[in-house]
Amino acid sequence: NPGCGLGDELLSVPDDPNNEWGENLRINMGAYGGTAEASMPPYGWALLGDLSNDGIIDYVDLGGQVKDWLTTASQQPGDLNRDGIVNMADFALLAQDWLAKTSWYKPPIVLEIYALGCWGVYLLDTITMPEEGEITITSELPPQSSYAFVYAFREGYYTEIYNLDESNTINVDLDPIVPTKFNGTIFLTDPFFTALYLADTDVNVIDGDTVVGQFRTDEQGRFAIEMEPGNYYFEFYECASGFGGYHREEVEIQGQYKDFFFHYDSMVDKPNIYLYPEE
Ligand SMILES: [Ca+2]
Ligand SMILES: [Ca+2]
Incomplete structure (x- = not known):
């Protein structure tokens, strides 16, 4: 599990594309820790505070740090300065890169789900998916409503609209601008x-x-x-x-x-x- 102990739902780090230069800031962590793949990634490939390895430093990583707040142990993901305790010094390291992104980061796809009710179309739900592919819409519909269509947004890609049939399943496949x-x-x-x-x-x-x-x-x-x-x-x-x-x-x-x-x-x-x- 390359998720550094944060859970199986987290993403793994993509293969280091060139392994040319740079320094893996978290060399002792995770499945790649200490391996040849981890030792020399290109600049911008990894971020110290990206505990979840999804390429962006955000509330998910903060949550991983808070979970071990003031805990003393070896090899804690949130212990960014490697002194054995997760505290303000580690929070400061995470905060200074807040919302920083790696070179390979791809923003999630945002789906706006519209439903057809008695008085027309309305926004029912907004969900995200990390990658393109099939997804079945399971948002709860109020009585006398049905699914109508979905807008799929992703930064750097054309927005697409998907009309929903009885399966409520769409295949999200976006094209870059x-x-x-x-x-x-x-x-x-x-x-x-x-x-x-x-x-x-x-x-x-x-x-x-x-x-x-x-x-x-x-x-x-x-x-x-x-x-x-x-x-x-x-x-x-x-x-x-x-x-x-x-x-x-x-x-x-x-x-x-x-x-x-x-x-x-x-x-x-x-x-x-x-x-x-x-x-
Ligand atoms: Ca992250
Ligand atoms: Ca520390």
């Missing part, structure tokens, strides 16, 4: 039924009255473009609602990735001019 470009995913949202991608659609990027860019979304509403940060309009025609209509939506482009949630409302797209008498 394109480095150095501005990436986004466009969802059409509706208060009562579901959410859709704006799939395979040409979108004009408008600054003031000028078209400054154009892109086409892929089958999952995704795109990657070169754009300066700023406020723009996205203009596109959508027919996902079955009625179709032009949309001109204000967007703010900042940073590398953003989900855009655009309201689609079939009622608004219906003709609202009536001629009398009707034929």
Whole structure:
């Protein structure tokens, strides 16, 4: 068990990719302790306070330290300075790297589970999963509700939406965003039924009255473009609602990735001019 005594549910350390240089700060700990694999990892491969070996120093590691607080024993994971007791000196070492990440750290996947109730769609639950793969949704549903769909988010990846069938099982398989470009995913949202991608659609990027860019979304509403940060309009025609209509939506482009949630409302797209008498 490479989890350093913290429990079987914790992650193991990935193999040292190159074993080139650096120093394993926790050389005497865990399954890799004292082995050739542990002795010379590259810089950024390991963090002293990462007791759980999941690549980030956070509340899980703090919990591992608190568990042995003021305990005197040899080889305690939380005894970061190796003086035989877990105390403030060790806490200070953990705190100084709070939320630090290793080079191989991957943030967890966050799943937002939406349910369909009597009055429309609502956020039922938020759960995380450490890696991609199959997951069965088991969140408790209130009476007269059913699962509707799941948004899957992960830092550095395009957000995806999964519609739930009777099995309530989805296969989460995310794609990384394109480095150095501005990436986004466009969802059409509706208060009562579901959410859709704006799939395979040409979108004009408008600054003031000028078209400054154009892109086409892929089958999952995704795109990657070169754009300066700023406020723009996205203009596109959508027919996902079955009625179709032009949309001109204000967007703010900042940073590398953003989900855009655009309201689609079939009622608004219906003709609202009536001629009398009707034929
Ligand atoms: Ca950790
Ligand atoms: Ca200590």
